[in-house]
Amino acid sequence: MTKIVVTPRSFARHSREPLDMLKRQGYEVVLNPFGRIMTKEEIGGLIADADAVIVGVDPLDREVLEKAERLKVISKYGIGTDNIDTSFAQERGIAVSVAAGANTDAVADYTFALMLAAARKLTVIDQECRKRNWTKLTTLDVCHRTLGLLGMGNIGKAVARRAAGFDMKIIAFDTIRDPAFAEANGIAYAERIEDVLRTADFISLHLPLNERTRHMIGRAQFAMMKPTAVLVNTARGGLIDEEALYETLKAEAIWGAGVDVFEEEPPGNAALLELDNLIIGSHCAASTVSAVDNMGLIASRNAIHAIEGLQTAQ
Template sequence: MKILVTPRSFGKNNPELFDRLAAAGLEVIRNDTGGILSAGQMREKLAPCHGLILGVDPLDAAVLAAAPQLRAVAKYGVGLDNIDLAACAARGVKVSRTVGANSNAVADYALALMLAVARKVPLIDRRCRERDWGKITSIDLHGKTLGIVGLGAIGKCVARRARGFEMKILAHDVVWDEAFAREAGIERADPDRICREADFISLHVVLTDETRGLINARRLAMMKKTAVLINTARGGLIDEAALLAALREGRIYGAGLDVFEQEPPADPAWYELDNLVMGSHCSSSTAGAVEQMGRMAVDNLLRDLDLR
């Protein structure tokens, strides 16, 4: 029985994951391209497979149609926007995800981006390497207002960290956890209010038809000139053309983006901004998170293939 493993970090530091798969009688086909697989590459590699450990590579209806034996998909992460769930359900393909495995890692990175943008850390570092020791004035994080859009596992981890900076926290989630909000001192607010009042806005929602373009030109216009926007979730949550214009014109203070609709972004204007800190979709890429995601993905796949 063959399976395809697409995430490049899977088993990189814990090769025993491959031993577990082999011991279960599975033959592993690896992603040997060095990048995210295209739909065409997915169709070719997935064709003989019964199982799939999937990163951010596309799994649409056409890819699924090329894999008639596929029975289980173990998402290496939590976002399911690259998977045609309706097509999987129609085919009886089981889909799992590694909920909670990377929550702390992503929350750490979100805070790192807030600090890096607010304190202009990359700019200061670059100037220092050019032997420019001039002082650069930045803005504070401590005591400011943080708006969290998406108070799920990762959003809650961000809130816990923000309390250490004595931040006022506003949050929005369609499924509201009143007990946690009360314990953490979080005030419920809709996205418009968050955009108007927050000094820092951090996005932690899944990408759906409803959340696509959540941060658009209208909401960017609501933000303070000193606002910082952070996205470690999915690129499609933001109207990137509108954000690029706002950053270039200095209408908000800055942004920290670990995700883009196209990765890497094609427009060269992104790379010229001093008020942007960019990431390569790496917020969950810590040794601990990668190890935990790998273990959970293997557990989920073996369970769904009835091999546990």
């Protein structure tokens, strides 16, 4: 019997259809028994005799994959593959797929939520009101300001469409350009990342994590930003140097930040949790009912297609 391990805790939480799809194929389905992100030892043990895995952010590096001698399919529950050693998977002939487009709107919505919350200091105001402090705080406007997008894939484009409702000017940087979309939405491409950092009032990251992008926002980049800048990251932990982020926010060198993803979750630097100009998310930008259902359906469908394709080829 084909064995498939499913690690995401939200898989089939609202609709059983993603799970039922797998069971109708006659697969043995093993769900995450830990109720949290697994360690390398834990996931390595579960997939040691598995044919396929639907994985969230649990580690699938070379050390783990070497233990999974039968594994032929990795179906990502989401789109980021930085937790997967895709080079080694390719070397081993393991098919890797992603749930493209499943959570685009959810992440774009949350990006704007963080942007607004940081600019308007919503959490600070909420906390003070609960203390019966009705002092009014003067905060930042979002409307008519300049939004800088680093990365103009599906999510970056979705954020740009939302920004139109706020009459924002948009400047973007990406190594792959879509001139037709940019022209239709009034977006100006920058030649360098530095141009975005110096110009934008709001900077939103929508890039994959790799050796080229790791810590792309560090002390030098923070020094380029306006003192009223707001930085938002709903992409991947590791894009921002978190020590530099802490130092910058502690010194109030920029207005604030909204961060949903960290290199270690919860953040290894506990001092970040004490900053009132940082809005923190629990890697939950994609956690809406529709996005969870979509990710489950697409991940299951991708796994089935890969498994059945391999079996047919044999």
